[in-house]
């Protein structure tokens with residue numbers, strides 16, 4: 001009898017820890033009978049439900065474990081303001097850069113969407129099955145110097161190497177001490193040609209020497225980062241301040257904007 005078989009399916013599905021098979025097997029069996037599916041069609045439809053539910057919950061877990069500052073996606077990015085990078089970002093969304101261990105660098109003034117796009121690419125990578133970690137440059141340095149103090153820098157870098165993508169947000173907001181610059185350099189070197197980084201910065205590369213306190217260190221690091229990288233430059237005014245008149249922002253000094261409002 002069909003109901004005996006379904007009971008057995010439920011038992012076997014629970015042994016496989018595949019609850020969606022139990023949920024959908026009866027309903028899909030009816031659909032299959034009505035629509036004249038083959039046995040193979042039915043089996044594929046049932047397994048497909050289980051697999052897509054697992055992938056969705058895997059993606060959700062990876063997104064939650066990534067430490068994103070906010071959930072931002074490519075779907076809610078307004079390309080009218082950043083049309084010049086649309087094509088590049090959309091090709092990155094395929095995730096091919098991850099398997100090639102290429103990097104992405106997002107440069108541009110504050111509020112132009114660097115963190116948004118870095119987050120959206122991280123979400124995309126998580127959806128596609130990659131583990132991701134997101135933190136600001138200073139948070140990365142804190143994490144590495146904690147590991148260093150415990151004598152565990154090398155295992156920490158090996159652990160991080162198992163993540164196909166690390167996002168380093170806000171390089172350049174705070175200058176680094178020499179020790180911090182050295183740790184940051186080790187992070188970049190450990191991933192060179194092995195796994196991807198997405199970096200964002202409000203400074204052009206020419207300003208990185210000031211951040212790392214040393215032009216030579218900065219040059220060596222930039223060299224490794226950009227050897228295999230897409231460098232995207234965002235332009236324009238801050239999205240945070242859109243629709244506001246410049247003269248309504250007394251704390252913002254706009255050079256060369258004149259005094260007439």
Ligand SMILES: Nc1ncnc2c1ncn2[C@@H]1O[C@H](COP(=O)(O)OP(=O)(O)O)[C@@H](O)[C@H]1O
Pocket residue numbers: 072076077078079081082108109110111112113114115116117200239240
């Ligand atoms: N083109 C855009 N479309 C939609 N939202 C945007 C866009 N650019 C920026 N934002 C939003 O504006 C805010 C600031 O952007 P953010 O990515 O943090 O800028 P940045 O990191 O370059 O300083 C965020 O809430 C972000 O989601």
Ligand SMILES: [Mg+2]
Pocket residue numbers: 114115116169170200
């Ligand atoms: Mg930002």
